[in-house]
Amino acid sequence: MYNDWFMKFAPKAFRETRVQTTKEVEIALHSTGNLTNIRPATMRENPAILPTLRMAACPPLAVIKTWLEGRGYQQIAAGDSVNFDAMLPGTFGFRMNVPVKLEGGIKSVTIPIDAVISPKRANKRSFPVFFEAKSAGDFTNTNKRRKEEAVKISQLRSTYGSRVQFNLFLCGYFDSGYLGYEAAEGIDWVWEHRIDDLAKFGI
Numbered sequence: 001m002y003n004d005w006f007m008k009f010a011p012k013a014f015r016e017t018r019v020q021t022t023k024e025v026e027i028a029l030h031s032t033g034n035l036t037n038i039r040p041a042t043m044r045e046n047p048a049i050l051p052t053l054r055m056a057a058c059p060p061l062a063v064i065k066t067w068l069e070g071r072g073y074q075q076i077a078a079g080d081s082v083n084f085d086a087m088l089p090g091t092f093g094f095r096m097n098v099p100v101k102l103e104g105g106i107k108s109v110t111i112p113i114d115a116v117i118s119p120k121r122a123n124k125r126s127f128p129v130f131f132e133a134k135s136a137g138d139f140t141n142t143n144k145r146r147k148e149e150a151v152k153i154s155q156l157r158s159t160y161g162s163r164v165q166f167n168l169f170l171c172g173y174f175d176s177g178y179l180g181y182e183a184a185e186g187i188d189w190v191w192e193h194r195i196d197d198l199a200k201f202g203i
Contacts, residue, residue: 028052060133087118100155127163136172150185
């Protein structure tokens with residue numbers, strides 16, 4: 001209904017932009033197999049899809065960024081190469097790599113964490129708060145993905161102990177089955193539409 005109204009009554013320039021944007025999104029979805037094939041080669045071959053991919057990936061973190069900066073937090077620049085365990089109080093970073101030990105403790109890998117936040121009241125012994133951003137347009141695939149977070153928190157805790165705070169930032173549709181599974185693993189969450197709940201994590 002909104003789309004019908006928009007295409008009938010919005011200014012001509014807006015309507016034309018909407019038609020063009022729709023075409024660009026369709027091309028991006030087709031080129032990436034409905035976002036299942038996002039590889040460097042795909043982006044090099046189809047550079048026009050980058051704006052659509054940015055819009056598909058950025059909004060949840062941009063919500064977080066605005067909230068933190070509004071409370072005096074400072075983002076770590078991408079080129080600063082600050083380790084997650086050396087962050088100053090009152091700083092945050094996105095897509096930070098955290099090394100973890102694999103089962104057996106011999107080999108290690110790095111796992112990306114969407115948002116890493118060092119609370120203002122943190123001290124030298126404090127551990128930053130981790131958030132994984134998850135977005136779902138329906139309930140269909142969320143339960144298939146719920147084990148991903150369980151594996152991450154298991155690896156983090158086996159490496160760093162119980163002080164690890166690994167949480168979810170949820171946007172969209174996640175049912176009680178998904179939430180119950182995550183809660184059983186000791187994972188908490190914040191809904192995008194209740195972003196002020198971040199404060200309950202000492203942030």
